[in-house]
Amino acid sequence: MAEKPEDLNLPLTVVTRIVKEALPSGVSISKEARTGLAKAASVFVLYVTSAATNIVKNKKRKALTGQDVIDAMKDIEFDRFVEPLGEALEHYKTMASARKSASMKKKDEQEDAEVIEDD
């Protein structure tokens, strides 16, 4: 299935925002540099995905997990990202379970309300 070329690129405006936040204010970045970074980011996504997929295949699993992504960092020699990603994963799991219990709580409240109305 043919994909539009832009679908595999990350939006330049977003990449620019990330770069600006990372650098001190007052630094200007050439368009070529921004485009280069955007392309590099896309290639990096593929690179990480490939490394993580290899790990999953070696373990005879099919679905990628967050931990696989973290383990992949060591394989591709980006050990410096292991710790921040570990924190990100914790943060993600906390958010996910908070959302889950919030929606379950809401469901419980709705059921309670229905019971009262039945009286």
Next chain:
Amino acid sequence: MATPKSEKDLHLPLSRVKTIMKSSPDVEAVGPEPLYLVTKVTELFVMDLAKRAHKNSNANFLEYKHIADIVQEDDTLDFLREIMPRKITVRQFKEMMAKKAAKNGDDSSEDSSEDSSEDSSSNNEQE
């Protein structure tokens, strides 16, 4: 149900990252958890590379070449070498080609003799 932006704290669009991930061969399902981490680490990567390039630049203007230099010199960035070559002017390219041609003309034919006193310097391109 709207997710507050501060909770997600990501800039890159998850859907686009997912599209890229799925274009990789052998990838089957991409769940939200690995998608989140891949997106996150890609942002970290961009910031990291930008900061290093900026240090490389010694100025307040970040240019492509500052990034290309780092990519070419750091082996962990090997995967980027093809898409971020160092760029040279046409004149520099011509000078490079002229030097190569001169060198090929000077090199004597393959001499497997052990007594060879000529040092032949290899001019191999390192991939």
